Amino acid sequence: MNVIDAKSPRPVMGLYDQPLWESVNARGMKLQRCAGCGNWLYPPGPSCPSCLSCELVWTPLSGRGRIVSWVVFHRHYLPAYPPPYNAVAVRLEEGPTMISNLEGAMPGEDSIGRAVRLVYATMPDGMILPRWALA
Amino acid sequence: MSQNTTPRAARHPSPRNKRAAAVVGVGHTDWVEDWKRCRNGERPNDSYGYGLGAFRNALADAKISRDEVDGLIAGPTTAYERLGELAGIDPRWGGQADAVLAVSQAVMAIEAGYAEVVALIYGNDQRSVGTQYGGPDAMGGGAFLSYVYHSPWGFTSQGALYALTLQSYKHARGFTEAEMGEVSVAQRGWSSMNPNAIMRKPITLDDYLGSAFVCEPLHLFDYCLINDGGVALIIAEAERAKRMTDRPVFIEGVGRSDLNRGATSLEPRIDQFYLPAQQEAAAQSYAVSGLGPRDMDILQVYDSFSVHVPLALEGYGYCGIGEAGRFLRESRIGPGGKLPTNTSGGHLSETYMQGWAHQIECVRQLRGECGERQVQNARHVHYTSDVAGKCFSVIYGR
Numbered sequence: 149m150n151v152i153d154a155k156s157p158r159p160v161m162g163l164y165d166q167p168l169w170e171s172v173n174a175r176g177m178k179l180q181r182c183a184g185c186g187n188w189l190y191p192p193g194p195s196c197p198s199c200l201s202c203e204l205v206w207t208p209l210s211g212r213g214r215i216v217s218w219v220v221f222h223r224h225y226l227p228a229y230p231p232p233y234n235a236v237a238v239r240l241e242e243g244p245t246m247i248s249n250l251e252g253a254m255p256g257e258d259s260i261g262r263a264v265r266l267v268y269a270t271m272p273d274g275m276i277l278p279r280w281a282l283a
Numbered sequence: 284m285s286q287n288t289t290p291r292a293a294r295h296p297s298p299r300n301k302r303a304a305a306v307v308g309v310g311h312t313d314w315v316e317d318w319k320r321c322r323n324g325e326r327p328n329d330s331y332g333y334g335l336g337a338f339r340n341a342l343a344d345a346k347i348s349r350d351e352v353d354g355l356i357a358g359p360t361t362a363y364e365r366l367g368e369l370a371g372i373d374p375r376w377g378g379q380a381d382a383v384l385a386v387s388q389a390v391m392a393i394e395a396g397y398a399e400v401v402a403l404i405y406g407n408d409q410r411s412v413g414t415q416y417g418g419p420d421a422m423g424g425g426a427f428l429s430y431v432y433h434s435p436w437g438f439t440s441q442g443a444l445y446a447l448t449l450q451s452y453k454h455a456r457g458f459t460e461a462e463m464g465e466v467s468v469a470q471r472g473w474s475s476m477n478p479n480a481i482m483r484k485p486i487t488l489d490d491y492l493g494s495a496f497v498c499e500p501l502h503l504f505d506y507c508l509i510n511d512g513g514v515a516l517i518i519a520e521a522e523r524a525k526r527m528t529d530r531p532v533f534i535e536g537v538g539r540s541d542l543n544r545g546a547t548s549l550e551p552r553i554d555q556f557y558l559p560a561q562q563e564a565a566a567q568s569y570a571v572s573g574l575g576p577r578d579m580d581i582l583q584v585y586d587s588f589s590v591h592v593p594l595a596l597e598g599y600g601y602c603g604i605g606e607a608g609r610f611l612r613e614s615r616i617g618p619g620g621k622l623p624t625n626t627s628g629g630h631l632s633e634t635y636m637q638g639w640a641h642q643i644e645c646v647r648q649l650r651g652e653c654g655e656r657q658v659q660n661a662r663h664v665h666y667t668s669d670v671a672g673k674c675f676s677v678i679y680g681r
Binding site: 160219229244246277279 | 435437439495497
């Protein structure tokens with residue numbers, strides 16, 4: 149199977165994940181924000197971990213963040229991901245941390261702390277994935 | 284951290300009895316032979332078969348009859364009822380737990396009077412059945428959302444979680460690649476003296492630095508083995524243990540502290556390196572036992588990946604924050620070093636029994652049964668683990 153045919157790994161689809169992926173497909177990623185205390189949730193869930201409120205509002209992200217860690221995979225685990233490829237942990241301006249990929253350049257020694265912006269990548273099989281590029 | 288956390292210093296250790304329970308028997312399977320057979324395409328046993336083999340050896344080691352057992356804990360890889368059926372045990376108390384939780388629960392059951400003699404049995408056929416520790420269907424994904432949630436981004440393997448931890452740890456502390464290499468070199472030094480170890484060929488720091496990355500910054504030598512086997516322990520109430528054997532190994536103290544907030548996006552690992560929970564678990568076990576890091580002759584660290592070791596050195600108080608790199612270079616953890624650590628070779632070089640084999644190494648070192656790798660006059664051995672932010676500290680003593 150070549151990369152063009154490879155199916156992107158499917159997201160975990162719990163009861164609360166659907167709106168996140170709908171917002172990604174619309175290229176305007178949203179996360180739940182607590183109406184009570186203002187805390188942002190990632191991954192999505194039934195209630196706010198900070199204050200336990202159930203009043204959560206799907207709210208667009210600023211699309212700004214900073215790299216807090218990174219790795220480079222050198223082995224072939226998934227058909228859609230031939231090595232080498234990277235993963236980055238990004239601290240969103242809103243607070244949560246998201247594991248994703250850095251587009252446009254491989255991360256390196258000076259990457260931690262760098263500002264990044266949210267981009268929408270289209271995978272070979274058409275899946276749209278929220279990723280990050282250096283700001 | 285994006286979320287507030289309870290101040291750890293405000294949470295005092297609860298009073299418990301030290302030396303309430305003791306290990307009276309240990310057993311394991313021949314994982315060196317089974318490694319060869321698995322590599323040859325055979326399936327020597329299933330998880331139950333390995334567990335039962337270890338249990339027979341533990342009973343023989345304890346020189347007791349199965350009928351004395353009144354408590355049973357099954358490891359996470361076998362169904363409790365079926366394991367109990369095969370072991371022929373109808374206990375008055377039971378449970379299912381991973382290695383360190385099993386020891387902790389056995390001590391609690393004994394302290395509370397629910398059981399006097401507890402059998403802890405673990406078997407795992409992970410190599411021969413090809414258990415997956417990465418990918419969308421990774422083992423443990425049902426219990427730990429972080430193991431599977433990031434797979435759309437190609438981020439799936441256990442190695443990736445620890446690679447991400449090591450990268451931010453290197454950045455935060457100035458920890459180097461060569462300092463990381465000290466761990467696998469030291470543990471291979473120990474395993475070269477252990478006839479029960481699967482990997483016994485010594486390696487050098489140059490071998491480490493020249494080896495391939497799997498998930499950068501982790502090299503191949505930073506990863507644990509994947510092999511078949513079983514481990515069993517018999518833990519008894521202290522007074523009964525003294526009547527059963529003249530070489531009981533006491534559990535001096537147990538501490539636990541968990542970090543769950545932000546766990547799916549790995550914040551406790553990459554922001555905190557589990558430090559607050561390690562410190563709290565350590566403080567509990569030190570308070571109960573009246574012991575501290577200076578009293579420990581040997582450290583055993585849950586080492587699915589080598590990076591657990593520097594985190595443990597800082598978190599459980601063996602060096603200051605940011606000093607683990609220098610500690611590894613100067614004080615050293617291998618044979619002849621100041622703090623003998625993972626003296627069997629650990630998960631990296633002896634056997635990957637998910638923390639279970641570390642318990643029997645603690646016991647055997649305290650009994651003085653470790654041959655060439657024996658640490659002389661060992662009186663206290665410290666076992667630590669921080670699997671998925673569940674930080675434990677268990678102190679064993681003679």
